[in-house]
Amino acid sequence: MRIALTGEALIDFTASEAGTLAFLGHEGGSPLNTAVACARLGQPTGFLTQLSTDLFGERLMGFLERNGVDTSFILRSDAPSTLAFVERTPQTNRYAFYTRGSADATWAPVPLPPLPAECRFLHFGSISLLQDPAGARIADLIAENRGRRVIVFDPNVRPSLIADMAAYRARVARWFAMADLVKLSDEDAELLAPGRPVDALAAECLAAGARAVIVTRGGAGATLWRTGHEAMTVAAPRVKVVDTIGAGDTFTAGLSVSLLAQGVEQPAQLSALSNEAWTAVMRFAATAAALNCTREGADPPTLEAVHTALAQEDNGAAASRS
Numbered sequence: 001m002r003i004a005l006t007g008e009a010l011i012d013f014t015a016s017e018a019g020t021l022a023f024l025g026h027e028g029g030s031p032l033n034t035a036v037a038c039a040r041l042g043q044p045t046g047f048l049t050q051l052s053t054d055l056f057g058e059r060l061m062g063f064l065e066r067n068g069v070d071t072s073f074i075l076r077s078d079a080p081s082t083l084a085f086v087e088r089t090p091q092t093n094r095y096a097f098y099t100r101g102s103a104d105a106t107w108a109p110v111p112l113p114p115l116p117a118e119c120r121f122l123h124f125g126s127i128s129l130l131q132d133p134a135g136a137r138i139a140d141l142i143a144e145n146r147g148r149r150v151i152v153f154d155p156n157v158r159p160s161l162i163a164d165m166a167a168y169r170a171r172v173a174r175w176f177a178m179a180d181l182v183k184l185s186d187e188d189a190e191l192l193a194p195g196r197p198v199d200a201l202a203a204e205c206l207a208a209g210a211r212a213v214i215v216t217r218g219g220a221g222a223t224l225w226r227t228g229h230e231a232m233t234v235a236a237p238r239v240k241v242v243d244t245i246g247a248g249d250t251f252t253a254g255l256s257v258s259l260l261a262q263g264v265e266q267p268a269q270l271s272a273l274s275n276e277a278w279t280a281v282m283r284f285a286a287t288a289a290a291l292n293c294t295r296e297g298a299d300p301p302t303l304e305a306v307h308t309a310l311a312q313e314d315n316g317a318a319a320s321r322s
Contacts, residue, residue: 001070003038003121003256004149006048006138007031007128008104009064010082010097011056012245014297023085026297027063029104030126030156033246037253037300039068041288043260046070046119048141049128050107056081057103073113077103086245097161099131108133112141115149120265121256122149126156129175130168142178150259150267153179154252157188165191177208180267181259183252186217198223199231211270214282216251216289218244222282232275234282237290237313246298247289253300254285283310 012028015021031047038045047069051057053076060081064071082102087094099105105128115122122145129135142151153175162168169192176182182205186198193201202213202225216222221235258281264270273281287309291301301309 001046001116001119002043002260003035003045003123004048004073004115004119005031005035005038005045005123006141007124007126008082008099009047009049009051009060010084010102010104011059012297013083013085014245015085015087027060028084028246028298029082030154030249031123031128032060032064033249033298033300034123034154034253035064035069036067036298037246037250037288037292038257040300040302041253041257041306042303043257044070046073046115048073048107048113050075050077050079050103050134052076052081052103053078054081056083075107075109077106079103079106088243095158095160097127097158099127099161104128105131105134108137112137112144115145120149120260121152123152123154123252123256125154125175127158127161129171130161139175139178146178147267150181150256150264150270151179152181152183152252152256154183154248155188155192156248157191159191169193173204173208176205176210179205179209180211180270181255182210182213183248183255184213184215185248186215189215199225202231211267212278214255216248218247222251222286224278224282226271226278229275232278232282234279234286236286237309239290239294241293243296244293246300247293249298250292250300251285251289254288254306255281257303258284287313 008029009032010029012026013023035047083098085096189198205213206227213225223233262277288306
């Protein structure tokens with residue numbers, strides 16, 4: 001296990017047509033999507049959560065196993081599975097979550113599971129942090145592993161689940177301070193710091209202790225901030241977008257997978273990585289996310305597919321220069 005993730009696993013019911021009550025179910029949840037993406041991109045990946053023994057929980061467990069995710073740290077419970085209902089709009093996706101008393105929301109192992117020594121990246125974030133006891137135990141897990149592994153935080157802000165946004169922003173500031181690598185979408189940034197420049201929020205994350213902050217902007221690409229360096233932006237590949245669900249999760253997975261390929265195994269190496277290496281990391285992540293967008297639902301690509309797409313892009317750029 002080189003990458004570990006903790007948090008929710010749920011069933012996404014997506015509206016088959018806007019304005020209707022016809023929904024199709026898919027395995028989902030930001031941490032689960034990221035775990036599957038990491039595994040498909042070739043890195044041994046484990047998932048820490050609690051799944052229900054109900055029919056949805058069985059489907060989630062089978063999905064993780066079929067995708068090669070290590071499920072040995074997953075606990076089981078007779079509590080219900082978390083369910084989410086998603087309606088696509090031309091601008092974004094609207095969500096309704098049913099989480100109270102669910103299996104993943106009540107994850108509270110005592111003692112905390114010890115991660116294997118070869119695990120170098122640990123991801124946390126999303127709606128799993130909003131409910132205790134799971135939120136508190138995830139924070140404990142991150143604190144126990146901080147400094148020993150690269151901690152990746154993706155808040156994946158879902159305002160429909162947040163009753164007090166001001167209090168939530170204060171909590172997010174504490175989670176920023178626990179992370180080595182922070183990944184945000186532009187929508188996350190606007191919700192966390194409304195009306196403020198994105199680079200000001202990135203500077204706050206860096207001041208809190210993060211070594212790198214990346215903000216994604218969908219088709220407009222992604223920008224990296226590091227202390228002592230100029231901001232660096234990479235473009236998003238041009239693709240025919242079918243669905244954006246899971247794109248951000250796939251991008252986050254691509255970051256960890258590509259950073260490992262660059263030899264990053266300790267937090268300090270994030271700061272030492274060259275601009276050229278960071279460009280390669282972000283291109284890989286952006287390409288993986290773009291390929292996910294060419295298919296319905298969260299459906300991350302394989303490592304081979306990403307390498308093929310990158311090679312085609314490089315060949316096209318070389319041809320245009322000649």
